[in-house]
Amino acid sequence: MFTEPDQGFRPRIAHDFTGETLGGRYHFDYRIGYGAAASIYAATCKNTGAIFALKVLHPDHDNDAVEVQRFKQEGLLAAQIRHPNLIPAYDAGWLGGRHFIAMELIEGKTLADVLKDGPIPWERSVSIVCDVLAGLAALHERAVAHRDISPNNCILEFIGGSERARLSDLGYARVVEGMSEAEGLKLGVPPESVPTMIFGTPYFIAPERLRGSPGDFRADIYSVGALWYTMLTGEALPDPRDSDPVAVAQRIDLPPTLRAVLLGSVEIRMRRHHSAASMADAIRKTLEDIRAPSNDAIHKMLADLHGQRRRARRFKTFAPLLVVPVWLAVQPEPTSSECPDPKMLVASPAVAACPELPVATPVDPEPEIRPEPAPSAATPTTPPPEWKSDSQVLVEVHADEPRAASRREVAGSARVFNLRRALAKCKPPGPMSLEIAIVSGEKTQIDGEPAEGELGRCVEGVLASHPPKRAETLKL
Numbered sequence: 001m002f003t004e005p006d007q008g009f010r011p012r013i014a015h016d017f018t019g020e021t022l023g024g025r026y027h028f029d030y031r032i033g034y035g036a037a038a039s040i041y042a043a044t045c046k047n048t049g050a051i052f053a054l055k056v057l058h059p060d061h062d063n064d065a066v067e068v069q070r071f072k073q074e075g076l077l078a079a080q081i082r083h084p085n086l087i088p089a090y091d092a093g094w095l096g097g098r099h100f101i102a103m104e105l106i107e108g109k110t111l112a113d114v115l116k117d118g119p120i121p122w123e124r125s126v127s128i129v130c131d132v133l134a135g136l137a138a139l140h141e142r143a144v145a146h147r148d149i150s151p152n153n154c155i156l157e158f159i160g161g162s163e164r165a166r167l168s169d170l171g172y173a174r175v176v177e178g179m180s181e182a183e184g185l186k187l188g189v190p191p192e193s194v195p196t197m198i199f200g201t202p203y204f205i206a207p208e209r210l211r212g213s214p215g216d217f218r219a220d221i222y223s224v225g226a227l228w229y230t231m232l233t234g235e236a237l238p239d240p241r242d243s244d245p246v247a248v249a250q251r252i253d254l255p256p257t258l259r260a261v262l263l264g265s266v267e268i269r270m271r272r273h274h275s276a277a278s279m280a281d282a283i284r285k286t287l288e289d290i291r292a293p294s295n296d297a298i299h300k301m302l303a304d305l306h307g308q309r310r311r312a313r314r315f316k317t318f319a320p321l322l323v324v325p326v327w328l329a330v331q332p333e334p335t336s337s338e339c340p341d342p343k344m345l346v347a348s349p350a351v352a353a354c355p356e357l358p359v360a361t362p363v364d365p366e367p368e369i370r371p372e373p374a375p376s377a378a379t380p381t382t383p384p385p386e387w388k389s390d391s392q393v394l395v396e397v398h399a400d401e402p403r404a405a406s407r408r409e410v411a412g413s414a415r416v417f418n419l420r421r422a423l424a425k426c427k428p429p430g431p432m433s434l435e436i437a438i439v440s441g442e443k444t445q446i447d448g449e450p451a452e453g454e455l456g457r458c459v460e461g462v463l464a465s466h467p468p469k470r471a472e473t474l475k476l
Helices: 065-082 111-117 122-141 180-184 217-233 244-250 256-263 276-290 295-322 325-330 392-395 407-414 419-424 452-463
Strands: 026-034 036-044 053-059 089-095 099-103 108-110 154-158 160-166 435-439 472-475
Touching: 026 472, 053 065, 065 089, 065 099, 089 160, 111 217, 111 452, 111 472, 122 154, 122 160, 122 392, 154 180, 217 244, 217 276, 244 256, 256 276, 407 435, 419 452
Parallel strands: none
Antiparallel strands: 026 036, 036 053, 053 099, 089 099, 108 154, 154 160, 435 472
């Protein structure tokens, strides 16, 4: 069962504005919750009767210029970047002696509340991750890094019987410098950074941010991976300073190709998915592969169809010899049973892109059966057509499959060691590329960083068993 990490700095607040009216406009109906910087209330607008989620900065921060500017930026970002998986702001400013943001009120639960009942199925977790990535991609497209993705900032609502996840709380968001996509945003003076302060939720913060980096899109991707891991296990991913996140996440119960996408989100920064859009695209392609039937499954399906056809033909061949001639004379000509086109069996759009499979050649086309006079003693009985055993049928069905290499061929190929091929086996599944720099007497570099984690251990093991004769850089 997931328990919220102890953030240590979350204060207990003494004020509660429930029942009061803000500037004669918003009536505080009840308090929904509070955090380190602000409280959130359900509030009714007295002018329109609409109900909003009203976020109010704690009075203790009214004189803190950095906190005030950060709060103002949150309202401006939520108002200017709209997406179905984000929470929009409709009003913000200073009213009745309070800094406030009026946002859409979402009727739902936080993911943290849902996970108190334990892990959720992987199919549901994928849907939630895709929603989070969709909202995050809208931020990344405008050069904004969220920096606080966690179960508390993911709200689940039900619309028309379907679940939708929405990413909330842009209080720690940061505009990435030097990106033209941010030019259209009107944010005023950006809040000053605090070098000694690490914003975010413990156990969901990327390792490079824990080392002092301000954080960018790839830091958000790490947080999404940690969120996904928590959904599947009910536990937070261990602190990356104390353990290897990839080695820990390797043990989760998830389809292998989908697990590779998750591992690509908690890798070291250089090997991580570079944006929310790229990770969402990797998940979509993986789901298409999972839904598509494998070659083995289609071969088995074809073998079963051929077997059924053969048994039906056998019955049609011998049945006329066992019945009365009069009955046989009045029966209409039976229609032949054609084997369905294998291409018609693969009708799913997700499978349409799969390579065309070899189709087994039909065995013994079904003979046309016509009524014949009853056999007499003078007329010898026509022998039944030749039919083949199930083992022969399976051999013909799989005749086009690649032949396994013989022992002599395997032994011959093993004589020459190929360093590139050996190192390629260390590469995690997925579309990512690696650059391995090998220098004698120095630490091996992977994508410009020292070899670490499961990948680093695999590479070092290959180099230890087959020491290279010269320095070289391999791109895999």
